[in-house]
Amino acid sequence: MSWITVNSLKMLALPLLLSGMLTFGCLLPPQVHALDIKALIRYVEQQYHGTSSYALTTMQMHTANWERTLDMESWALGQDYFLVRIQKPAKERGVATLKRDREVWNYLPKIDRTIKVPPSMMGGSWMGSHITNDDLVKASHIEEDYIFSLLEEGPEYWLVEGIARPTAAVVWGKIVYRVRKQPKVPEQIDYYDEDQILVRSIHFEEVREIDGRDVPMLMTVTPLNKPGEQTILRYNELDFDVPIDKDFFNLRSLKKR
Amino acid sequence: MIARLSSTFLMVLLLAFTLPALVDAEGRWQKSGSLRSLNLSSDSYPGDLAPSFNLSSTYLRLESLWDSGSHWQIEAVSDYQLLGTDPDGIVPLPKDGVNRHFDLDHSWHHQSGWDSRLQIDRINATWTGRKADLTLGRQAVGFGRIAIFSPLDIIAPFAPDALDTDFRPGVDALRLNTYYSLDGQLGAMAVLGDVDRHNSYLVTWVDNWAGIDLLAIGGSLRKRPMIGFGGAGDLGPLGLKAEMAIYEGERVDQPGGDLHEHMVISAVELWYRFDNGLTLITEYLHNGAGENDPAKYSQVLFSAPYEEGLTSLLGRHYLLTTTNYELHPLVALNGLLIWNIQDDSWLLRPTLDVSLADSVSLELFWTYPEGDSPKKRFFFPEARSEFGSYGQSGGLFVKWFF
Numbered sequence: 001m002s003w004i005t006v007n008s009l010k011m012l013a014l015p016l017l018l019s020g021m022l023t024f025g026c027l028l029p030p031q032v033h034a035l036d037i038k039a040l041i042r043y044v045e046q047q048y049h050g051t052s053s054y055a056l057t058t059m060q061m062h063t064a065n066w067e068r069t070l071d072m073e074s075w076a077l078g079q080d081y082f083l084v085r086i087q088k089p090a091k092e093r094g095v096a097t098l099k100r101d102r103e104v105w106n107y108l109p110k111i112d113r114t115i116k117v118p119p120s121m122m123g124g125s126w127m128g129s130h131i132t133n134d135d136l137v138k139a140s141h142i143e144e145d146y147i148f149s150l151l152e153e154g155p156e157y158w159l160v161e162g163i164a165r166p167t168a169a170v171v172w173g174k175i176v177y178r179v180r181k182q183p184k185v186p187e188q189i190d191y192y193d194e195d196q197i198l199v200r201s202i203h204f205e206e207v208r209e210i211d212g213r214d215v216p217m218l219m220t221v222t223p224l225n226k227p228g229e230q231t232i233l234r235y236n237e238l239d240f241d242v243p244i245d246k247d248f249f250n251l252r253s254l255k256k257r
Numbered sequence: 258m259i260a261r262l263s264s265t266f267l268m269v270l271l272l273a274f275t276l277p278a279l280v281d282a283e284g285r286w287q288k289s290g291s292l293r294s295l296n297l298s299s300d301s302y303p304g305d306l307a308p309s310f311n312l313s314s315t316y317l318r319l320e321s322l323w324d325s326g327s328h329w330q331i332e333a334v335s336d337y338q339l340l341g342t343d344p345d346g347i348v349p350l351p352k353d354g355v356n357r358h359f360d361l362d363h364s365w366h367h368q369s370g371w372d373s374r375l376q377i378d379r380i381n382a383t384w385t386g387r388k389a390d391l392t393l394g395r396q397a398v399g400f401g402r403i404a405i406f407s408p409l410d411i412i413a414p415f416a417p418d419a420l421d422t423d424f425r426p427g428v429d430a431l432r433l434n435t436y437y438s439l440d441g442q443l444g445a446m447a448v449l450g451d452v453d454r455h456n457s458y459l460v461t462w463v464d465n466w467a468g469i470d471l472l473a474i475g476g477s478l479r480k481r482p483m484i485g486f487g488g489a490g491d492l493g494p495l496g497l498k499a500e501m502a503i504y505e506g507e508r509v510d511q512p513g514g515d516l517h518e519h520m521v522i523s524a525v526e527l528w529y530r531f532d533n534g535l536t537l538i539t540e541y542l543h544n545g546a547g548e549n550d551p552a553k554y555s556q557v558l559f560s561a562p563y564e565e566g567l568t569s570l571l572g573r574h575y576l577l578t579t580t581n582y583e584l585h586p587l588v589a590l591n592g593l594l595i596w597n598i599q600d601d602s603w604l605l606r607p608t609l610d611v612s613l614a615d616s617v618s619l620e621l622f623w624t625y626p627e628g629d630s631p632k633k634r635f636f637f638p639e640a641r642s643e644f645g646s647y648g649q650s651g652g653l654f655v656k657w658f659f
Contacts, residue, residue, distance in 0.1 A: 112399035118496025
């Protein structure tokens with residue numbers, strides 16, 4: 001039974017992680033009315049849903065005592081369709097995860113085994129990273145779960161606050177976005193717990209224009225209760241509007257090596 | 258004879274690793290491998306069934322995968338195993354198995370309790386078309402959705418308590434899969450066995466309806482007519498999977514044949530992850546290839562399903578549970594419990610899985626069996642329970658992937 005290793009179980013979070021990053025990090029609309037924050041969030045959702053992408057990413061987890069690196073190849077269509085395949089390290093090479101709507105499958109090529117993943121298995125962090133799934137799973141519903149308001153506007157940025165609705169089943173009590181105006185990309189997102197204590201920050205850097213979009217190529221996640229620890233996710237290659245449709249995200253693609 | 262075998266083997270090995278480059282230098286060629294070392298120490302088995310022993314098994318595996326970038330893939334894998342046991346030979350080297358027609362395996366016996374084995378574990382070519390895949394050669398074949406022990410994983414399944422499960426042994430097969438919808442898949446497979454009566458001819462079907470993975474398999478498994486079906490879905494946050502395989506017995510009541518005219522192997526499995534991160538997978542297994550009476554376990558041991566690896570359990574009714582809990586991002590505590598419900602014996606194996614580097618891991622395990630010990634009957638031990646017949650064992654498994 002060792003093939004159901006901790007790593008194969010942790011793989012479940014990957015599509016959610018990357019699609020979440022794209023949501024937060026890459027796809028702010030080109031034209032934003034500063035005061036209509038809800039429209040901004042809605043625009044983010046709607047624009048992303050129609051977009052396909054292909055990416056090569058590297059994820060590094062740092063702590064004071066250890067470091068792990070992971071290279072991945074992924075395809076996405078909106079937030080509901082995602083396929084990712086591990087390239088490095090060799091131990092996990094070829095392991096793939098498919099997310100389609102609310103269904104998730106893992107494929108372990110060394111033993112030719114497909115695993116259908118139940119919803120409860122999608123919780124928790126992934127591969128020791130500092131990104132939890134739960135907020136990312138719910139990224140596509142963030143407009144429904146939070147009430148947004150403009151906290152502050154400077155000459156170069158907006159500061160947007162999202163307060164969790166009392167009925168929303170979410171991890172974060174409050175989320176604060178600092179969004180740069182030119183180019184229109186997020187600079188930082190701060191996450192607060194239910195007691196309004198800041199527990200995690202995500203910082204975006206290295207903005208590049210790709211296929212007409214301004215995209216931060218580097219995302220650094222810092223858990224504030226764990227000094228010295230970070231997770232860094234870097235896009236090595238990113239293409240938008242790649243020729244894939246929903247039919248690409250099937251079990252056959254999952255098993256392709 | 259040995260020289261001829263060795264030269265044939267070396268030619269195949271050479272071919273496997275150079276063919277991709279010869280066929281098309283433009284293709285993508287991945288080379289990888291692993292070095293793994295399993296070291297185990299076991300107490301003696303109750304009733305003098307076996308003395309205490311030590312085992313060290315090291316595997317060097319070299320893998321090569323060439324991808325044309327369009328329609329073709331060629332895979333070749335060689336696997337070298339060095340096995341040392343004390344006392345000498347108490348655990349033999351594994352054999353090729355019933356699903357391998359071609360002899361691409363060679364073993365050596367060295368001095369002082371050391372043996373080694375070199376085998377081609379994969380050598381196959383895959384053609385991928387728009388609506389079909391065809392794979393010919395020695396390949397990994399897996400089926401089923403249940404994780405711990407899948408009744409539909411019938412070609413080369415892992416035993417639920419197997420320690421070395423990183424790679425599924427390759428089988429000599431021709432496999433065709435056709436795709437008729439998003440997840441709809443219809444397949445046909447011929448597996449060539451070591452002898453004609455171990456050939457298998459099967460058709461498979463996989464689809465996803467309303468969020469449920471549906472699977473079916475049918476045909477002849479080593480001359481046994483069989484049919485199996487299963488499903489995997491969700492029940493709220495719970496993962497729910499069910500599978501059943503029905504066989505008609507082959508060479509029933511003959512030495513080395515099946516024990517029953519008909520046998521059913523079926524299972525239901527539940528998956529759940531608690532808020533504290535504990536993952537729990539529990540399976541009820543009905544093992545129709547086993548026996549209710551512990552006195553008949555020895556018959557199961559010499560029956561065809563056990564010899565072929567179709568089952569590795571001796572009884573009929575089991576509860577199997579695995580757990581996983583992350584103590585640290587690099588350290589996981591895993592657990593395996595196999596409970597033979599009828600004879601009330603069980604096997605517990607906690608495992609500490611430590612990530613030492615990106616591609617290096619260490620597993621520390623301890624196997625604790627419990628149950629009624631065998632008793633002597635006319636000078637011979639007779640089993641009174643399945644796991645009460647085993648001794649405790651423990652060890653470590655170091656793995657480096659490159």
